[in-house]
Amino acid sequence: xxxxxxxxDERRSITYGILSVVVVIVLLQLWLLTATMNAxxxxxxxxxxxxxxxxxxxxxLNGGLLWYLYSIERTVETxxxxxx
Amino acid sequence: MNIPSNRSTAPNGRPLxxxxxxxxxxxxxxxxxxxxxxxxxxxFAVLVSFAFVVGQCWIALKxxxxxxxxxxxxxxxxxxxxVAVGAAMLFHYxxxxxxxxxxxxxxxxxxxxxxxxxxxxxxVRPEMDQSRLHCPxxxxxxxxxxxxxxxxPPRRPLxxxxxxxxxxxxxxxxxxxxxx
Numbered sequence: 001x002x003x004x005x006x007x008x009d010e011r012r013s014i015t016y017g018i019l020s021v022v023v024v025i026v027l028l029q030l031w032l033l034t035a036t037m038n039a040x041x042x043x044x045x046x047x048x049x050x051x052x053x054x055x056x057x058x059x060x061l062n063g064g065l066l067w068y069l070y071s072i073e074r075t076v077e078t079x080x081x082x083x084x
Numbered sequence: 085m086n087i088p089s090n091r092s093t094a095p096n097g098r099p100l101x102x103x104x105x106x107x108x109x110x111x112x113x114x115x116x117x118x119x120x121x122x123x124x125x126x127x128f129a130v131l132v133s134f135a136f137v138v139g140q141c142w143i144a145l146k147x148x149x150x151x152x153x154x155x156x157x158x159x160x161x162x163x164x165x166x167v168a169v170g171a172a173m174l175f176h177y178x179x180x181x182x183x184x185x186x187x188x189x190x191x192x193x194x195x196x197x198x199x200x201x202x203x204x205x206x207x208v209r210p211e212m213d214q215s216r217l218h219c220p221x222x223x224x225x226x227x228x229x230x231x232x233x234x235x236x237p238p239r240r241p242l243x244x245x246x247x248x249x250x251x252x253x254x255x256x257x258x259x260x261x262x263x264x
Contacts, residue, residue, distance in 0.1 A: 008115060015122045022129045029136040033143075040143050041202070042240050043261025048147040052140040062133040066126060073123070 005076050014072060018065045025058045032058075161186055161196070161247075161254045172210040174199065177245055177256040184245050185210060185217075186254065189228060194254060196245035197231045203238040217242070232264075240264075 006014070036051040094103050095114055103111075156178030167173050173186040175196075183199040187210055197217070201208050206221035216234065217226040224236030231242040246258035 008119065012115065012119045012122070015119060015126065019122055019126045019129070022126055022133070026129050026133050026136070029133055033136050033139050036140060036143055038240065039263055040147055041261070042263030043243070044263055045147045045151060048144045052137075052144045055137050055140040059130075059133045059137045062130045066130045069123060069126060 003075075006072060011072055011076065015069060018069050022062050022065055025062055029055050029058050156256075156259060158248070158255050158257045161256055163253050164249065165252070167194075167254075170212045172212070175256070178259060183207065184256070186245075186247075187212065187228065189215070194247055195228060195231070196247050196256065197226070197242040198245070198259070200242075201238055202233070202240040202242060203236070208242065231262075 032051050032055055036048060039045075039047045039051075094100065094107060094111075096103075100108060100111055159177050161175045161177070162173060167186060167188045169188050169191055171188055175184050175186055176182055177184050185197055185199045185208070187195045187197075189195060189212065197208075199207050201219040201221065201224055203219065203222060203224050206219050208217040208219045208224075208226065210228070211218050212228070215228040217228060217231075219225070219236065219238065222237050224238040225234045226232065226238065226242050227234050231244050233239060233241060241262045241264070244260040244262070245256045246260055248255045248257050
């Protein structure tokens, strides 16, 4: 069954939801960066690589969410040409 | 004027025909504009996320390079009698770019710390009578006996220089960085 293209209001709700999640993840990354810098300057190197890996995973999540956001727009554009 | 059916109303909710002329000339679709702006902001946030990853990788690289460096060797600072009780002496360890302070709190009690404040690297000054080190830049204070911050903006202790006494002389043999 072919999926119904999302309306503009639906897309806006999804965009707000994704933006909220992305902002939370970015704030988490900011905390991670400051904590890692503090540990590094304090001579603690054990957390540096795990923190870098965690930050990379966070970026992967963010990238995936952004990709989903643009894929929704692509779906709408190809279905009826309605694009903001 | 033909208005597309999917165009949203103006912010005040009235039809376009009775809107001010500037809005009739430039009939921005607010809902579409909002959707596009939020999407672009999400893209910017993801870019910031990438910048944080770059920052983390930079720290990891610096950490890796630091671990590859050989541990600092032993360096003679001064003879014990060169430093009076209650006095301080400046020296450099492990390199000429790392100023440190040797402090003699009592006859047999020596402390040595990096002379750079852990807040913004200003030089700290000993206040032996009050058993503390003072950073004049932003009024930071460190405990003389432990090097830990006791007031002001610094959050990390001063790096401690490990001392050894050999044949009446004081030697710096290592640097102990701490987070708490």
